[in-house]
Amino acid sequence: MENTVIQGRLAALRKAMKEAGIDYYMIPTADFHNSEYVNDYFKVREYFCGFTGSNGTLVVWQEGAGLWTDGRYFIQAERELSGTTVELFRMREEGVPTITEFLQKNMQKSQTLGFDGRVISAQTGKEYEEKLADKQISIAYAKDLAEGIWTDRPAFPAGKVTVLDEQVAGRSFEEKRGDVMEKLEKENADAFLLTKLDDLMWLFNIRGCDVECNPVAMSYGYLTKERSVLFIQKSVLDDGVRAYLDKKGIEVEGYEDVVEFLRGLSPKGKTLVDVRHCSYALYKTLAQKQKPVEKKNPTELLKAIKNPVELANMEKMYLKDSLALTRFIYWLKKNIGKMEITEITAADKLEEFRREIPECLGLSFPTIGGYKANAAMMHYEATPESFAVLKPEGLFLVDSGGQYLGATTDVTRTIVLGPISDEIRQHYTVVAAGMLQMTNARWLHGCTGRNLDILARQPVWNIGMDYKCGTGHGVGYILNVHEGPQGLSWQYAEGRPEAVIEEGMDITNEPGIYVEGSHGIRIENVMVAKNDVKNEYGQFMHFETLTWVPIDMEAIDEKYMTETQRAYLYKYQREVYEKLSPYLDDEEKAWLLRETRADGTFFLKN
Incomplete structure (x- = not known):
């Protein structure tokens, strides 16, 4: 069925392109800071093609349009692009060109590529x-062509800012x-232009609310030996925040x-800038005055290595969060088939359990609750217009x-509601x-x-399957749920950091299997890297687990596990019971004992 709304918007965009002398126009998923998740004001790509995923780039030309996205979103994108005339380009699939390769092949000599230079990274x-x-292609980066078309565009974000207590x-x-x-001194730079929002929040010890679920405020920072300058919407600062900034000597x-x-x-200055996150437009402005020192933000690595206070708070809050999810699983298994539960009401109930925790500030991302085939879409989100009713099966x-106030959590469990296939x-x-x-x-x-990714992927590869995403990512501290530079991913790609x-x-550990039209499975914990023994071979390391939620034993068939894997499972389940049971009532505790098989009955029997 044709999507006439999207087709109409694309027609208006092509008209604006023609008037501006632009042959190909590119719209990424980004704000002025190249953020992964963005405020509604910046959802231009979604407006022009209907795809709602957090990663994707739309390219429009007079004869057509294409959307590039990664394997997490193939199923979702195919569904959302239906009837729009926008073609799906499955990134990193065999035979699929990158955007650069596509433009090299299809653009004619002396044509013009256009984009809003504020939402394209300098690197790109x-x-x-x-x-x-x-091909002598001109680049027009000073126009946001959505401005004359998206007439009911949401307001620019300007939420309240708070100070994070030291x-x-x-x-x-x-x-x-x-x-x-x-770090700047080592890089031979005398100034630092910081544009990445979560790094800014971390450095200045402030938090905002300009992006749903991400406590960040629209801002920039500029540091030298003498000055610390914060560029921020002054209207969002109350007297307390102003007093804090003034006390810290922050202009x-x-x-x-x-x-x-x-x-x-000054043209003589040397300013460090991270081209992965600084916008192309801002980079061009800086480069007109100085030769930028192009290095990674030093804040990224500093932020990723959690300090002892952060780690202590995370351990405490992850236990509370695990308890909330475990209570939700108990509630769901107890009530499935006895009352109507949908993907949406289940997510709402889980949020209720979390909000009972005094330190809860909200969600770290919109809950992904997928039943049966919907779970095959890695970043599926049920809506009031489209959701499934849960039944005592699958x-x-x-x-x-x-x-x-003390952690950002991320956890996935796949829960057995009733009979499942072998x-x-x-x-x-x-x-x-x-x-x-x-x-x-x-x-x-x-x-x-x-080096490590294969440990999680090997059992999946052993049955001739795979999952089209990495195994893990860093998690922020009262910040973004996705954080770098650490990650778990097996695939080599030139230039990929x-x-x-x-x-x-800290890092997530989330292997999975996704079978289109049938089911999706993901089990995710968060871990922290720790030093182990140090000897003549070097410094050995290991992970310590933060997440303590039971693995659903109803879905385990021990014949597919090695003896070592079974021992790992028993150890984890026993620790879940030991850590959570003191906080449960007698009925919940009895259920958790059965759920974890912490008495060893499952393993003795099998």
């Missing part, structure tokens, strides 16, 4: 400059600033004043998390085996996530 913009130079943050602004300045300038500030810099996958039982068991192998990893310092896993880094 510079790549197009370089790769399209032989007792919760673990380190003061001055201490963090000192670490940053040490406050208007958010929109950053361009003029950069234009006034699997229900719930990926969720909370924001707390195939599903096999798939569930190998996913659990992979998650447990990663949990028990031991390695020498110097490994990146690419990798980071050595350091003590104090």
